[in-house]
Amino acid sequence: MATGGRPSDILMVAAIDFGTTYSGYAYSMKGEYERDKLNIHANTAWNSGTSTVMSLKAPTCILLRKETKELVAFGYDAENEYADIASTGRVDDYYYFERFKMVLYTREDISREMEIDDIRGSSLPAIDVFAASIGALREHMMGHVERQGLNLQPDEIKWVLTVPAMWTDKAKEFMRESAEKAGIRRDRLMIALEPEAASIYCQHLPPDKMTGAIEGFSVADDDTKYLVVDIGGGTVDITAHHKVCQDNLQELCSASGGACGGTTVDKEFLNFLENIVGERVMESLANDNSASYLDLVREFEILKRSISVPTKKKINFTIKPFADLNGLCLRFLEKEFKDVIDDSEYRDKISLVGDKMRMDGDLMKSLFDTACSHIVQEIRKVLKKIPTTNLKTFLLVGGFSECLIVQDAIQQAFPDVRILIPREDPGLAVAKGAVLFGHKPDFITSRITRCTYGRRIRPLFDESRHDPSKRVYGETGDRCRDVFETFMQKNKRVPVDEIVNVEYHTVMSSQGSVSVAIYYTLKDNARYVDDNGCKKLGEFRVPIPSPSAERRHVDVQFKFGWTELEVIATERQTGERTRYNFSLIN
Ligand SMILES: Nc1ncnc2c1ncn2[C@@H]1O[C@H](COP(=O)(O)OP(=O)(O)OP(=O)(O)O)[C@@H](O)[C@H]1O
Ligand SMILES: [Mg+2]
Structure with a gap:
């Protein structure tokens, strides 16, 4: 590897x-x-x-x-x-x-x-x-x-x-x-x-x-099973691990997640401001007053990190670029920022005192709702994949896991689960x-595949199985084109060093190279390589030294248990081994 x-x-x-x-x-x-x-x-x-x-x-x-x-x-x-x-x-x-x-x-x-x-x-x-x-x-x-x-x-x-x-x-x-x-x-x-x-x-x-660990209770004990939830800025990325014994960690289900990290809250906040002042003011602030816009975003970042649970009744937020925002309101809306707020749907929930916005705690908390419910939903999806494993420990990492509203939402949704968080900056746990x-x-000895992988083949046409539209007529028998031949199934446990061997060969006399293409689907299986959701991952060509009339073979070894898909091809006659990577084709 x-x-x-x-x-x-x-x-x-x-x-x-x-x-x-x-x-x-x-x-x-x-x-x-x-x-x-x-x-x-x-x-x-x-x-x-x-x-x-x-x-x-x-x-x-x-x-x-x-x-x-x-x-x-x-x-x-x-x-x-x-x-x-x-x-x-x-x-x-x-x-x-x-x-x-x-x-x-x-x-x-x-x-x-x-x-x-x-x-x-x-x-x-x-x-x-x-x-x-x-x-x-x-x-x-x-x-x-x-x-x-x-x-x-x-x-x-x-x-x-x-x-x-x-x-x-x-x-x-x-x-x-x-x-x-x-x-x-x-x-x-x-x-x-x-x-x-x-x-x-x-x-x-x-x-x-x-935090959350008590004596005799940690993720490091042998035979412990736990969910790992990395809640970052962009995504929540979830997997489940089984600590089998010393230096032996196994993945219990394939990783999944969604785009519901901490930036979801930033977006909600900017949407909320846009609801008040309108698109033109926000656009102008972002494009023509970038320094002020950055100030606003930074100030919100500080506020976001200070929110406690239960949320305070009133939350103060200093609008640093107040003068610019007020100027833009006067220019585009012909009103002071304060009057724009008073005329908005939020008039009962926010007020302006000088450059300070005083917000209802509930309104502030509602900016976290989308992120929290999405995170909980993604966790439920993962737990459903392993219904027989009674996971009672969640390990939370990533910067957004420090957010008390997020921790509270997870604990409320899973009341009998113990939440563990590394104490010293969970944001650095990844690095x-x-x-x-x-x-x-x-250290990780096996992983669970996230996709089904396969290749394109042209077997003899079988009326009982194949789609008539895929039939190709030929003198030596009719064939079926574009058939997806699976060589690795989704959701399969694969030890890190397991090798899947797939044989490829020349189809014509004196062929100078053999093309190796791989297709994948997030579904459990595919019948044809052009099925909905089936995509080509990539392709490479293995050179055939001294091409000859007889059929020549290439043995391709795939390693699906590693963090990246690894491929080594060996031309059988010369024994020449080459490591390949799938180039970034479209
Ligand atoms: N104490 C805190 N309270 C609330 N949110 C926080 C806190 N600390 C960090 N965050 C939020 O966490 C996010 C950053 O987390 P992290 O650094 O783990 O993300 P990332 O690695 O940039 O993103 P990703 O892993 O998704 O690519 C930001 O949205 C930030 O606002
Ligand atoms: Mg991260």
Whole structure:
């Protein structure tokens, strides 16, 4: 399996947690890991400038110069510089991208050519934006490493990049190619799955480092089964784990989830403001007063993190860009902001005192409703997949799991479940767990497949089974085209080192290569490769040395139990083995 290089060459494992809202990194030296597994370093001082939001991660936003497409800044620096640039009016000279990871979840057309829009609608190939961001995180980390007095050669570092477990193989491959574009060698890179990484981290945490854990009760006991719920900014990513025994964790069901992370609340808040002041005011604030807009969003982030349960009767929110918002109301609505509020549907629930908005606690709490009910719904879906496993422990990780409203909603929906949360910044559990995973890639010993995989074949036509529209007439017998031949079923437990062998062969004399294509469906099965929901994952060609008249064979080994789909093809006559990856075709 792709474990990111020979263990003897590797002196350090470095992990990048590329999040929807926040990104961070963590690393540890091999020697440190051997002495104390939890001796993992992370950057604890992201320079947030004027903002009071303290975080062990930096916002996932990037500023690039338009002319040269080179990096200007990443993270808080990018936010601050963009705010400066916006106030001087030179925004057209720059690209500013934020929260763009979700495109790899929402878009179906993932390819190397896929473009994404920045905050003002200028587009760039997504792979360049992801690569520049990964590159910026890598550089930041290397600076941190050097300041610790460590001097490492690139070959001595194993990189681990985290991705949501519920992503498609294509999205994972996109991240891999972005990392390569950022200068990380393919053979030094591993992909880790976010909830898995967090789960591994919590396996190493002593109970006193976990909220909700009591003596004799932790996820690390042998034969413990628990749900892992990674509630981040963009998504909730859920899986279930079984700690069988020491260093042996198994996945109990395939990972799934939805787009209901913390940013759902941000969107609800912006919608709520738009309901009051209208689309034109909000658009103008975002596009023509970007610095003020950023202030508003940042201020809400601070408020969002301070909400308690039960929610206070009244909540005060300082509208930092009050003057701008008021000016826009006067310009577009010919009324003061205060009068706009008084004329809105919320007149009984909010009032304005100077630049402070006083909101009803219930109104504020309602902004969390969509996210909370969606999260609970996604958890129920996962539990339904394993009805006979009586899961009574939920491990919550990810920044949004710190939200008391979210914790309360989950506890209310599942009253007899014990909720465990790593005490020290659950937001870093993923990055630190990814480091542990890099040191010991086989900590998870088996996984459950998320798709059914197969290939396209042309068997002899069978009237009792095949669709007449697929019939191809031929001299040596009629055949059926586009038949989906399954070689891996969905929801199957696959040990990490299990190999599925599939034989391919030439069909013509002197054929110079054999094409290997793989199709997948999220359904349990497919009859034809063009069935609804069935897609081509990718294709590659295996060269046939000295092509000859007789039939030549290629043996393809698939590993479905790993974090990424691994493929090795062997040309039978020469014994030549090659590792392939499915390129990002459309
Ligand atoms: N104490 C808190 N209370 C409420 N929300 C919080 C708190 N801390 C962080 N959040 C929210 O959690 C989200 C960030 O979590 P995290 O850093 O785990 O996400 P991410 O890794 O960027 O996203 P993803 O994993 O979905 O790609 C943000 O929406 C943030 O507002
Ligand atoms: Mg995350």
